[in-house]
Structures are given as C-alpha cells and as structure tokens.
Amino acid sequence: MHPALQGLLTIVIGVGGCVGYFYFSNVLLDRVIFPARGRDMGRNINRANMVRPWLFLFPAIFALGLYLAYPVAETLRLSLTDRAAGGAFVGLANYQQMMAEPKFWEALRNNFMWLLIVPAAATGFGLLAAQLTDRIRWGNLAKSLIFMPMAISFVGAGVIWKLVYEQRPVDVEQIGVLNAIYLALGGAEPQTWMTIPLWNSIFLMVVLVWIQTGFAMVILSAALRGIPEETVEAAIIDGAGPFQIFFKIKVPQIMGTIMVVWTTITLVVLKVFDIVFAMTNGQWETQVLANYMFDKLFSANDWGVGSASAMIIMLLVTPILAWNVYNARKEMR
Amino acid sequence: MAELKLTKVGKTYGGSVEVLKDIDLDIKTGELIVFVGPSGCGKSTLLRMIAGLEKITGGTLEIDGMVVNDVPPAQRGIAMVFQTYALYPHMTVYDNMSFALKIAKKSREEIDEAVRKAAKILQLEEYLDRLPKALSGGQRQRVAIGRSIVRDPKVYLFDEPLSNLDAALRVATRIEIAQLKESMPDSTMIYVTHDQVEAMTLASRIVVLADKGIAQVGSPLDLYERPENEFVAQFIGSPAMNLIPGEIVGTGAQTTIKLDREGVAMSNVATTEADVGLKVNAGVRPEDLVEATGESYLYDGKVALLEALGEVTVLYFEPEHGRDPVIGKLPGIHDDLRGREVRLTADPAKVHVFHQGQSLLYR
Numbered sequence: 001m002h003p004a005l006q007g008l009l010t011i012v013i014g015v016g017g018c019v020g021y022f023y024f025s026n027v028l029l030d031r032v033i034f035p036a037r038g039r040d041m042g043r044n045i046n047r048a049n050m051v052r053p054w055l056f057l058f059p060a061i062f063a064l065g066l067y068l069a070y071p072v073a074e075t076l077r078l079s080l081t082d083r084a085a086g087g088a089f090v091g092l093a094n095y096q097q098m099m100a101e102p103k104f105w106e107a108l109r110n111n112f113m114w115l116l117i118v119p120a121a122a123t124g125f126g127l128l129a130a131q132l133t134d135r136i137r138w139g140n141l142a143k144s145l146i147f148m149p150m151a152i153s154f155v156g157a158g159v160i161w162k163l164v165y166e167q168r169p170v171d172v173e174q175i176g177v178l179n180a181i182y183l184a185l186g187g188a189e190p191q192t193w194m195t196i197p198l199w200n201s202i203f204l205m206v207v208l209v210w211i212q213t214g215f216a217m218v219i220l221s222a223a224l225r226g227i228p229e230e231t232v233e234a235a236i237i238d239g240a241g242p243f244q245i246f247f248k249i250k251v252p253q254i255m256g257t258i259m260v261v262w263t264t265i266t267l268v269v270l271k272v273f274d275i276v277f278a279m280t281n282g283q284w285e286t287q288v289l290a291n292y293m294f295d296k297l298f299s300a301n302d303w304g305v306g307s308a309s310a311m312i313i314m315l316l317v318t319p320i321l322a323w324n325v326y327n328a329r330k331e332m333r
Numbered sequence: 334m335a336e337l338k339l340t341k342v343g344k345t346y347g348g349s350v351e352v353l354k355d356i357d358l359d360i361k362t363g364e365l366i367v368f369v370g371p372s373g374c375g376k377s378t379l380l381r382m383i384a385g386l387e388k389i390t391g392g393t394l395e396i397d398g399m400v401v402n403d404v405p406p407a408q409r410g411i412a413m414v415f416q417t418y419a420l421y422p423h424m425t426v427y428d429n430m431s432f433a434l435k436i437a438k439k440s441r442e443e444i445d446e447a448v449r450k451a452a453k454i455l456q457l458e459e460y461l462d463r464l465p466k467a468l469s470g471g472q473r474q475r476v477a478i479g480r481s482i483v484r485d486p487k488v489y490l491f492d493e494p495l496s497n498l499d500a501a502l503r504v505a506t507r508i509e510i511a512q513l514k515e516s517m518p519d520s521t522m523i524y525v526t527h528d529q530v531e532a533m534t535l536a537s538r539i540v541v542l543a544d545k546g547i548a549q550v551g552s553p554l555d556l557y558e559r560p561e562n563e564f565v566a567q568f569i570g571s572p573a574m575n576l577i578p579g580e581i582v583g584t585g586a587q588t589t590i591k592l593d594r595e596g597v598a599m600s601n602v603a604t605t606e607a608d609v610g611l612k613v614n615a616g617v618r619p620e621d622l623v624e625a626t627g628e629s630y631l632y633d634g635k636v637a638l639l640e641a642l643g644e645v646t647v648l649y650f651e652p653e654h655g656r657d658p659v660i661g662k663l664p665g666i667h668d669d670l671r672g673r674e675v676r677l678t679a680d681p682a683k684v685h686v687f688h689q690g691q692s693l694l695y696r
C-alpha cells in the first residue's frame with residue numbers, strides 16, 4: 001500500500017476509534033448498564049453520571065499510565081541494576097559510577113549554563129519582537145518570519161546552523177556565514193567554531209534561542225494585546241516615555257505570562273538533546289545530560305548509568321514543571 | 334488657571350472618515366463644561382484631542398494662549414479620568430497616585446505630601462496599600478480621580494467617569510465631583526456624559542454635540558428654556574419635547590399657530606407679518622402641558638398609555654402615523670385618565686416655535 005494511503009488509513013482508524021469508543025461506551029452505559037427506565041430510573045441516571053467521567057477519562061489515563069508511569073518505574077528499576085551482571089540489583093552503584101565520571105559533571109554544568117542563558121535570551125528576544133512587531137505595518141510578516149523556526153525540527157535546525165558554523169581552509173571560499181563574516185571583519189584565518197570550548201556551547205544555544213524566540217513572541221504578543229489600552233494612555237498622560245511604559249506598565253502586567261513562557265522554555269532546555277547530538281555529539285566539552293544519557297544507553301549500551309542519568313533529568317525537570325503548571329493556572333484565573 | 338480655545342477643530346480618521354469639523358469653543362478658567370450628545374457623535378474623540386491622545390487633524394487648540402496641537406499630553410497640564418478607571422493593576426493605590434510625580438522626578442517628600450492630601454480629600458487613606466482589584470468600583474473611580482488631583486493639572490478631563498457605577502453610587506460620586514469642583518474653583522473641568530442629570534447638575538455650560546459639530550452651547554437652563562434648534566430641544570429634557578406641526582396664523586409679540594390636527598398654540602415668541610403662513614413646529618415640553626379648562630386647547634387626544642409614578646403621571650397619546658406620540662406629564666396622580674380623551678394646553682411662555690429645525694427665537 002502507498003505510504004500516504006497507509007497514513008490516511010491510520011488517521012481514519014485512530015480518529016474513528018476514538019469517536020467510536022466515546023460513542024459506544026456511552027451508549028452501553030446509558031442503555032445497558034444503567035438504563036434510564038424501569039424502577040430505578042432516577043438512581044440509574046445518577047449512577048451513570050458518576051461513572052461517565054471515568055469512562056471518558058479512561059483512554060487518557062490508560063495511555064499516560066502505559067507511556068509515562070510505567071517507563072518511569074521501569075527506568076528507576078533499571079537504574080538500580082547492572083547489565084553486565086545480567087540485570088542484578090546493584091543499589092546505587094550506577095549513580096556512584098556516574099558521579100565519578102567527569103563527563104557527567106560537564107554535562108550537568110553545561111545544562112546549567114543552558115538553563116541560565118537560553119530561557120532568558122529566548123524570552124527577552126521574544127518580548128522585544130512582540131513589542132516591536134505590534135506597532136509596525138509589516139509586523140505580521142516579521143512575526144511569521146520569527147515564528148518560522150518553530151516549524152523546523154531540532155535536528156533540522158542543527159543541520160542548518162552547522163552550515164552557518166562551517167569552516168573551509170583559508171584559501172578556499174567560506175561557505176559558513178559566521179566564518180565569512182569573521183574573515184570579512186579582519187579575522188586572520190577561519191575558525192572551527194564547534195571546537196572552541198565554551199564558545200561552542202554558546203553557538204549551540206543560539207540554535208535553541210533561534211527556535212524558541214518565535215514561541216515566546218507569539219505568546220507574549222497575545223499577552224501584550226490583552227493589556228487594557230487605557231492603562232497605557234493613562235501612563236502617557238502621566239508623562240511616561242516609551243521605555244517607562246514598556247518596563248513599568250506593560251511588562252509588570254504580563255509578568256505571569258512571562259513566567260509561564262520562561263519556565264516552558266526551561267523545560268525544553270533541560271531536555272535538549274537533538275541539537276547537541278546533531279552538531280557536536282557532546283564532543284569538545286559541549287555534553288549535556290540528555291545526550292549523555294543517550295550515549296550511555298545506546299552507544300555504551302550501559303542501561304544502568306543511562307537510566308540513572310535519566311532519573312537525574314527527571315528530578316531536575318519535575319519542580320520546574322510543577323512551578324510552570326502553577327503559574328499557568330494562576331494566569332488562567 | 335486655564336483657558337481653552339478651540340478654533341475650527343476637526344477630526345478625520347484615516348483621511349476619509351470625518352467625525353468632527355469646525356468646532357469653535359472658548360472655555361474659561363474655572364468652568365465645568367459638559368459634552369453631551371448621542372452615542373458616536375464624537376464626544377470622546379473631542380476630549381481625547383484635548384488630552385493629546387488623538388491627533389487634531391484640523392484647526393487649533395490653545396491652552397492659556399499657547400497652541401498645543403503638537404505638545405505631548407504630559408506637557409499640556411491636563412489630567413484625564415477614564416470610564417474604565419484605567420488604574421495600573423500591578424501598583425498599589427499609593428503607587429498609582431504617585432506614578433506621574435515619580436516620572437516627573439519630584440522629591441519623595443513632595444510626592445508623599447501630594448498623595449496623602451489627595452487621599453484625604455477622597456477618603457482613600459485606608460486603602461493606600463491595596464491593589465486596585467481589592468477595591469470597589471466607586472473606590473477605584475476615586476483613585477482615578479486622585480491620580481489626577483496629585484498632578485495638580487490646569488484642566489481635568491473626565492470621560493463618562495460614572496457610567497460603570499451603579500445608580501446609587503453614581504449619585505454619590507456625582508455629588509463628590511461637584512464638591513471637588515467647588516473646592517478647586519480655579520481648575521477647569523471638561524466632562525463627557527450620557528446622563529442628562531449629570532449634565533444639568535454639574536455643568537456651568539453644556540456643549541451639545543451633534544452631526545459633527547456643536548448644536549448649542551449654553552448654561553443648563555439656557556438649553557432647557559431656550560433651545561436653538563429642535564435637536565437640542567428634544568435632546569435636553571426627558572421625556573423629550575413634543576413637536577407638533579402647524580402653521581402661523583397670527584403674528585406680533587405673541588404668535589398664534591394653527592396646528593395641523595385641530596388645536597391652537599399660542600407662543601410668546603415674537604413674529605412679524607411676513608411670517609404668516611409659515612410652516613412651523615410648535616414645541617412644548619411634556620411637563621408644560623396642563624389640562625385645558627376653557628374652550629381653547631392646544632392638543633386633544635386619547636390616552637394610549639399611562640404611567641403613574643406617583644409624583645407625576647406620564648400620558649402617552651395615540652400616535653399619528655409616522656410621528657412620535659405626544660407625551661404629557663401632569664403633576665400628581667391622574668389614574669382616571671387611562672383611555673380617556675384629554676384636552677391639554679400650555680402657557681404661551683413655554684411654547685417654542687421651530688421653522689426648519691431652527692428656533693424662531695434666535696432669528
């Protein structure tokens with residue numbers, strides 16, 4: 001069968017299955033299990049209404065359980081066993097081994113740096129873009145352009161930026177934009193950007209900032225539009241200049257949304273993998289936790305340490321996730 | 334101390350939508366000017382042009398003799414109170430009121446003094462540390478007023494400041510604004526409203542806007558007693574003035590109008606010989622109609638609907654096709670008139686005469 005047809009069929013079966021499940025399970029509940037007739041009519045209706053939410057929640061709970069809860073438990077179990085010893089329980093040995101590896105600490109340190117820089121930069125640029133594009137006539141075009149990277153996969157973005165950072169010998173024409181600019185500005189010879197420690201991490205971060213700025217911009221732009229125009233006019237009459245209006249009137253009013261955007265990007269950052277994997281694979285001191293985990297799991301085939309690092313990532317993500325949800329809920333009220 | 338002078342002020346949106354044109358208006362120091370007019374006639378637009386929030390596209394605006402068309406709002410010496418309060422939601426009442434002074438880099442003591450003084454006048458002292466969301470509508474509006482007071486502006490601008498308040502609070506706040514004005518005799522205020530009572534009670538002069546321009550400017554009673562045109566006649570006063578078509582048959586110091594549907598109206602508006610035969614509308618306010626005792630009457634009709642309010646009785650007569658029904662408002666209780674044929678007349682001093690929409694009083 002043609003793959004496209006196959007895809008279509010999958011969609012039809014999937015969507016149809018969902019609709020069918022909700023419809024028929026509902027019918028079953030109302031007609032057969034607790035029919036709304038006979039002696040216990042009133043009681044049956046009440047019972048059906050009590051069961052219904054669980055009936056409808058069941059597929060989601062089931063899927064979450066299967067694909068989220070089970071893997072967490074299994075990962076925890078694996079992190080306490082040793083593959084070489086045939087899966088024997090080894091306590092915290094894997095964690096100890098991991099802690100002893102400099103590569104792990106490098107990954108942790110780098111992740112921390114990503115955490116500080118990327119959410120701040122993406123939110124900041126997004127806010128700037130949202131404010132600036134709101135006022136100009138071709139603002140919507142600018143917005144689409146800034147938002148576009150969101151549509152590109154992280155790996156795709158990694159490949160694109162790898163080309164930007166590409167370097168050729170000095171006597172050959174540079175195909176990497178960064179080196180071309182560097183030479184044009186008087187640089188002596190082309191640099192292999194991906195191998196300069198610290199800078200290479202920052203160059204990787206640029207990719208994620210490039211992607212996430214669009215997301216931040218879209219959300220913050222909506223928030224900015226939600227600010228009552230009168231408060232801005234009142235500030236104008238009060239004598240506030242454009243900067244004061246932005247920082248003292250507008251930003252404080254959308255602080256909640258800024259926090260939500262910030263933490264959301266933080267979550268993405270903690271899980272960052274594809275970009276590093278595609279561009280440096282953690283060499284030259286650019287390792288991050290997710291890529292470290294991948295290395296251990298699939299390159300070194302060491303499920304113990306791999307799972308242990310996965311648990312560490314989860315440990316770091318959870319509080320931020322909780323805070324993110326808390327903020328988002330506060331915003332909705 | 335502030336005088337405003339508007340000369341041929343106009344507003345056109347996007348080069349084609351003309352909202353206001355040729356507005357001429359002189360406002361003296363200490364006046365409280367009220368803009369009224371039907372919805373969408375440009376009251377807010379005019380106010381916002383004075384504030385500087387909207388660009389003036391024609392004519393000039395002078396404040397104290399200086400053309401301010403291109404002066405930014407903060408330097409015009411104005412303060413504005415918005416219908417939606419427009420408080421800064423993330424700042425406490427104190428910070429809301431002190432924001433302008435902080436921007437103006439006033440000293441901390443100066444700011445504190447101004448804010449405490451305004452808070453005292455407006456009875457907001459207890460609420461200075463609260464956020465706007467923890468205040469009632471009336472308190473919020475007082476904060477908004479306080480925010481303008483602390484700046485000690487030359488001109489206060491109010492855009493329907495009371496319309497978000499409930500009826501009782503509206504009356505209370507209206508009285509507060511009147512007292513505020515009393516306590517600051519030198520400040521000039523411009524006030525936009527939909528509410529006739531607000532306009533009549535607060536204004537030293539009312540500006541009626543209609544049809545892109547000013548229909549009439551005058552003291553509240555001027556507008557009530559001597560409207561220049563049918564629009565103002567019907568806009569001021571509630572229920573609106575009755576306009577009954579007829580023809581002038583007798584002239585002189587008193588004018589006699591033979592009405593198209595029987596009845597004769599006598600008016601103290603003077604006319605000349607040349608006016609005989611002129612098609613006019615006799616204008617009589619519902620409250621000026623009284624039951625006719627003698628032979629002559631002005632209006633005769635059957636009561637279609639009667640509203641007994643106790644204090645007054647409002648009579649709605651059967652409408653003639655295509656016209657608004659004539660309305661009478663008799664003092665006291667007249668429950669017995671329901672469905673009856675009633676003859677009414679009016680004091681000639683209270684009868685207005687309009688020809689082609691314009692009052693003959695102002696020829």
Ligand SMILES: Nc1ncnc2c1ncn2[C@@H]1O[C@H](COP(=O)(O)OP(=O)(O)OP(=O)(O)O)[C@@H](O)[C@H]1O
Binds near residue numbers: 346350370371372527
């Ligand atoms: N940006 C704009 N572009 C075009 N027309 C506008 C614009 N803003 C306002 N108008 C028009 O200007 C007219 C006057 O508006 P304005 O808000 O001043 O009315 P208003 O008298 O204050 O009405 P209301 O009593 O309902 O507040 C309206 O007919 C409105 O449609």
Ligand SMILES: [Mg+2]
Binds near residue numbers: 376377378
């Ligand atoms: Mg308005």
